[in-house]
Amino acid sequence: MWIVRLALRRPYTFVVLALLIAVLGAVSVVSMPIDIFPEINIPVVNVIWSYSGLSPTEMQDRIVTVSERAFTTTVQGLEHLESVSLRGIAVTRLYFQPNVPIAGAIAQVNAQANQIVRQLPPGIFPPLIIQYNAASVPVVLASLSSDVLAEQQLNDLGNNFIRPQLVTVPGAAIPAPYGGKLRVVNVDIDPDALYARGLSPQDVANAIFTQNVILPAGTSKIGTREYDVFINSSPEVLNDLNKIPLRYVNGSLLSVADVAFVHDGFIPQTNLVRRDGRHSVLLPILSSGTASTLSVVSGARALMPKILAGLPSSLKVDFLFDQSLFVRAAITGVVREGAIAAGLTAVMILLFLGS
Missing domain, CATH: 3.30.2090.10 (Multidrug efflux transporter AcrB TolC docking domain; DN and DC subdomains)
Known part of the structure; x- marks a missing residue:
């Protein structure tokens, strides 16, 4: 074959190419995000309306219908949209064409949503507009419990003290905690x-x-x-x-x-969290599509002792459902299989080529 003859005539060229491949491979391994899911850019935007006291039918007639009519009239690049109306909450999911820039789509939706607020029931706030990302899933759950603190205090500590500090971890997204009582x-x-x-x-x-x-x-x-x-x-x-x-x-x-x-x-509790029979608060820690699960989990674990140093000593925080364990196991499996493949290849070359 011509490539074999070329390699025999110019061996140093192929040695340099092999070294270049090895160096680029090592750099890619170090800089590549390590996660259980790849980054998936889906042009989907969620619009979440909230208005306490309205039934699902009223949410559909007075809020969803008006917003859907406005979005389909002014927002460009829409493929289709879906809406779900619940008691006091309505979620409209807008699907865009694959080639539509998601940042521009969010800007259009945000501008139109702020404009139609005047046409909706009095006192309603502008909606929450977020991009849907299949890779934004909880990578670890932090459980807050105490034998002394009440449920309201657990929710307050999780929402107003722990959550604002955990968001400083690069790539981490911290939604509102589950469980506990909200003071009103x-x-x-x-x-x-x-x-x-x-x-x-x-x-x-x-x-x-x-x-x-x-x-x-x-x-x-x-x-x-x-x-x-x-x-x-x-x-x-x-x-x-x-x-x-x-x-x-x-x-x-x-x-x-x-x-x-x-x-x-x-306010009336709509969710309860119990761990080992005791009241608790669950704080999910999510990873954005571009962040590594390992870096987010390790950053949250390293920061938590510093956060707890300024909080009541009776507060206990345990990490549950650590997804980094599965990622580390997957990495170990890939390394093991790669080492076996390299060893078998070397043995085959030695046996059949004698080199």
Whole structure:
């Protein structure tokens, strides 16, 4: 064969080519991301609407239908779209043509979604717009538990202390934790008291919203200095919300406490996490499509002791479902099979060619 004759005439050229292949292979192995799934660029965008209190039918009629009509009219490159409506939540998935730049598609969807908010029910917020990526899966689960801390404290520590610090790990994405209780301020309305005074629940809500604020009032110049002046009508004590005035009725001041009761509480739990029979909070750690599972898991494990140093000592964090174990096992299998293949090739060359 001509390639054999060429190799015999120019052996040094082929030696250099073999060394070049070996060097490039080593560089590729070091720089290549190691993950269980490859990076998959799918031109799909998810639009998530949320509006508490609406039934699935109302979500479909008042939000999804309006947004779908707007997206199909102005957004370019759409292939088709799908929508799912639940109680208080609606998810619209937009599929684009394969050659559509996903960054430009997200910009179009975001601009159109912000524009149609005015046509939707009052008080709704702009939707959450995220790109769908099949490779964005949990690589490790962090379990938060304690024998002393309550469920609300576990959720608060996971969401407001651990989560913001874990996102500094390159390639890590940390969604909201599962389990625990979310703290809210409840306003329990007395329907009979409202009816007797000719008020509605909306009157109570408007009074709390409009009077529980901090507004800048300008500046005050005293001598050679200028000071900022604020009008602080936001109560520092939760119980003071009951003292917010509603209106004058028959010459007397009517406050929130006369028709309602404001107190600390929690929203109804929609998910529960139990580990070994104890209440717990689950914090999933995801890996983006371009990050290595091994680097994300090792970074999260290395950072966790530093985070826990500033938190209550009774908090325990354990890592569950570590996907890096499967990745390491796969790498070990590839190396083992490669070594066996190289050894068998060398043996075959030695036996049949004697070289």
